[in-house]
Amino acid sequence: MTRDTSESDTSEAGRLPNLVTIVGRGVPSNFEISVAGELEMLADDPFEEGTVVTKSAVEGSIDTGVQRFRFSGELANISVVDWNGVEGAASPSTPTVHVNYGVQNQ
Template sequence: MARDTPVQNDAASTDAEPLPNLVTIVGRGVPSSFEITVDGEIEMDAADPVEEATIVSGSVAEGTIDVGVQRFRFDGQVTNVHVVDWNGNAVPESSSVPDVHVDYGVPQR
C-alpha cells in the first residue's frame, strides 16, 4: 500500500483550517483493507487515528475496517481508492468490501 514512511496525523488540530472535502468508509461486517490516495493533503477525521489503526502519510491513508465508519478530510481530488475484503477480493468479485463515499465542499461539524 503506502510506500512512504508513515506518520500519524492528528486531525483534531485546532490551529489549521479544516480540509474541505470528505471521504467516508463504511464497513460491511467483513474485515477489509482500504487505501485512499489524493492529489493534496489527507488526514483522519477522528480524535485518535492510532486507536483506529489507520496510517496517514502525506496524500495516502490506509487501514482496515470491518464494522463502523472511518472518515478522512482532504483537499484536492481523490486519485485512487482501493478496497479489498479479507481474501483480497475487490468489487465486483466481492460484495463484502466497504462502501466508499466521496463528498466535496463539506463543512466541518
C-alpha cells in the first residue's frame, strides 16, 4: 500500500516534505540556508530564537542546541561560519548540517 502525497495533502510534512537540521557545537556560529521552494522554521517563535526566515531563505545563529527547518523543492545553498568567520569544513566549531528529503514525521 502506498501513501498518496498529492496536492490534497496540506499537512506541514506533505506541503514541506524535506528537513534541514542545524546542530550547534557549543561555539557561537552563523548560518544561511536558501532553497528553491518554500521554507519554514520548526519553532514557536523564530524571532525569539534570533532567526530570520523569508519564503525561501533563512539566516541565524546557533551555539548549542538544534534548529530545524522544513522545506519544499531543492536545497540551493548552505553557508556556515564560526565566531571568527571561518567557513564550514575549515573549522571544527561550525555547526553540523543534516539534510533529509521526504521526511514525513519529525
